[in-house]
Amino acid sequence: MSSVATARLLPAEETTPAPCADTRPVKLRVTGVSVSFRMEGVQRTVLEGINLECREGEFICLLGPSGCGKSTLLNVIGGFLTPTQGQVLIDGQPVTGPDPRRIFVFQERGVFPWLTVEGNIGFGLQHLPAEQRRQRIAHYVEMVGLRGFERAYPSELSGGMKQRLEVARALAVNPDMLYLDESFGALDYITRHTMRRELLRLWTTEKKTILFVTHDIDESVQLADRVVVMSARPGRIQRVVDIDLPHPRDISAPRYLQYRDELLDELGVAHKV
Amino acid sequence: MRPSRKTLETLLLPTLTGLLLLLLWHGAVRLSKTTTFPTPWQVLRGMEELASQGRLTGYIRDSIHRVVTGYLLAVAVGLPAGLFMGLHAPTARVLGPVIQLLRPISPLAWIPVSIILFGVANTATVFLIFLASLFPLTLAAMNAVRSVPAIYLRAGQNFGLGRVALLRRVILPAALPYALTGLRLSFGIAWLVVVAAEMIGVDSGLGYLIIDARNAGKRYDLVVAGILLIGSIGLGLDVLMRRLERARSVRWAYHRET
Numbered sequence: 159m160s161s162v163a164t165a166r167l168l169p170a171e172e173t174t175p176a177p178c179a180d181t182r183p184v185k186l187r188v189t190g191v192s193v194s195f196r197m198e199g200v201q202r203t204v205l206e207g208i209n210l211e212c213r214e215g216e217f218i219c220l221l222g223p224s225g226c227g228k229s230t231l232l233n234v235i236g237g238f239l240t241p242t243q244g245q246v247l248i249d250g251q252p253v254t255g256p257d258p259r260r261i262f263v264f265q266e267r268g269v270f271p272w273l274t275v276e277g278n279i280g281f282g283l284q285h286l287p288a289e290q291r292r293q294r295i296a297h298y299v300e301m302v303g304l305r306g307f308e309r310a311y312p313s314e315l316s317g318g319m320k321q322r323l324e325v326a327r328a329l330a331v332n333p334d335m336l337y338l339d340e341s342f343g344a345l346d347y348i349t350r351h352t353m354r355r356e357l358l359r360l361w362t363t364e365k366k367t368i369l370f371v372t373h374d375i376d377e378s379v380q381l382a383d384r385v386v387v388m389s390a391r392p393g394r395i396q397r398v399v400d401i402d403l404p405h406p407r408d409i410s411a412p413r414y415l416q417y418r419d420e421l422l423d424e425l426g427v428a429h430k431v
Numbered sequence: 432m433r434p435s436r437k438t439l440e441t442l443l444l445p446t447l448t449g450l451l452l453l454l455l456w457h458g459a460v461r462l463s464k465t466t467t468f469p470t471p472w473q474v475l476r477g478m479e480e481l482a483s484q485g486r487l488t489g490y491i492r493d494s495i496h497r498v499v500t501g502y503l504l505a506v507a508v509g510l511p512a513g514l515f516m517g518l519h520a521p522t523a524r525v526l527g528p529v530i531q532l533l534r535p536i537s538p539l540a541w542i543p544v545s546i547i548l549f550g551v552a553n554t555a556t557v558f559l560i561f562l563a564s565l566f567p568l569t570l571a572a573m574n575a576v577r578s579v580p581a582i583y584l585r586a587g588q589n590f591g592l593g594r595v596a597l598l599r600r601v602i603l604p605a606a607l608p609y610a611l612t613g614l615r616l617s618f619g620i621a622w623l624v625v626v627a628a629e630m631i632g633v634d635s636g637l638g639y640l641i642i643d644a645r646n647a648g649k650r651y652d653l654v655v656a657g658i659l660l661i662g663s664i665g666l667g668l669d670v671l672m673r674r675l676e677r678a679r680s681v682r683w684a685y686h687r688e689t
Contacts, residue, residue, distance in 0.1 A: 255588075256588045257589075270583060270604070272604040272680060282591070
């Protein structure tokens with residue numbers, strides 16, 4: 159009970175900054191998106207009335223329990239799924255399909271096992287002249303710490319290395335947005351921790367707009383500018399929480415723990431195990 | 432030295448088993464006092480006889496030639512057909528049931544058909560081998576394409592690949608190892624069918640040897656020689672085909688993560 163009380167003590171003006179504070183242009187605008195499927199003769203609504211706005215360079219986490227439609231929403235935004243209703247605009251243009259300017263990062267399963275580390279990173283760079291391509295590959299090999307493994311195949315890499323490889327492959331085509339779908343979910347705790355730090359470093363240096371789907375509360379508080387909390391069946395946006403903490407974030411700081419508690423409450427998760 | 436020890440084991444153990452079986456065979460023939468079934472020694476002498484007549488290498492060459500011809504024809508037809516069916520679901524729905532219906536029919540059942548089509552000739556034999564390997568090969572190629580994980584297709588599309596590029600850079604490399612296994616297995620079937628296929632219309636080859644030796648003077652030493660030759664050549668061909676699976680471009684699929 160005391161932890162609930164602490165969460166409520168969070169001063170309101172700190173969780174909701176003034177609306178005019180952010181002057182960055184709007185990158186993504188989701189309006190009235192609903193998705194429903196017909197499954198076994200029953201019409202199922204997976205997403206209902208989703209409205210979301212994301213500014214250039216923002217890091218947004220979509221947080222929610224399994225089956226809340228957060229991955230479906232990311233697929234709609236990524237152009238892999240056409241919504242039943244509503245519209246997705248990126249830079250003012252409607253999304254009609256997948257686009258190399260916006261790369262989806264799956265769990266490490268997305269790397270191509272028949273290509274080497276170099277081959278994977280260079281996959282989206284076929285249009286470049288050989289020399290430029292080689293330089294770009296070398297740059298991203300270095301950036302994700304895979305030097306010495308250029309000729310290795312994914313099956314020879316650890317889970318964390320494969321994940322870094324997939325991120326490198328995505329970054330190599332210089333996209334403006336990255337979509338990560340529980341990308342670190344299959345990694346062990348320590349590797350996951352390192353990967354988050356790496357991602358934040360890349361986000362700061364490369365200035366990408368990032369949408370990150372997760373069911374991990376800690377992950378969302380560590381990474382996001384804003385956490386979009388979703389509820390299940392049908393998937394709706396329950397609340398948007400601004401995480402007003404500077405990076406690097408101290409995961410033992412009282413303010414961090416307050417945000418964490420707030421999100422635990424929002425998702426209706428008990429504070430005691 | 433660990434590698435040499437491993438080689439020793441993989442070579443020595445089967446050799447020992449083989450020797451033991453030969454010994455048992457020899458003992459069984461001796462104990463039963465049979466005069467129809469040959470001892471290993473008599474079989475060896477039979478092979479020598481064939482070699483001295485020049486029939487041994489000729490028969491082996493003819494059999495391999497027929498199998499390879501029939502098989503390559505099946506690859507030329509079945510591989511593209513299977514790949515196309517894997518990519519194009521409507522075609523698969525139309526042709527799939529037909530192939531599924533034809534596949535379980537023993538190649539022996541086609542003997543009359545192939546004689547009607549090609550007469551008693553070498554072509555009839557090749558046609559039987561072609562038919563026997565065609566259906567499993569087509570289905571293997573189709574399934575190899577179909578089982579390419581959707582996640583690779585999505586990643587390919589995400590990087591802006593069109594249909595042709597997606598086929599060339601994602602679908603084919605992802606399907607290759609599984610198609611290769613299908614190719615190897617159907618080659619095994621092609622070899623398996625050679626005996627039956629050479630029972631019609633030809634007067635050479637290892638299958639012919641078996642039938643001819645039985646019909647002309649009940650030469651069971653030559654029958655068994657034929658059987659052993661078919662077995663060992665089949666094994667050798669399979670080992671060669673397995674070599675392909677060790678190529679760098681497909682090895683990933685057989686690599687089990689530790």
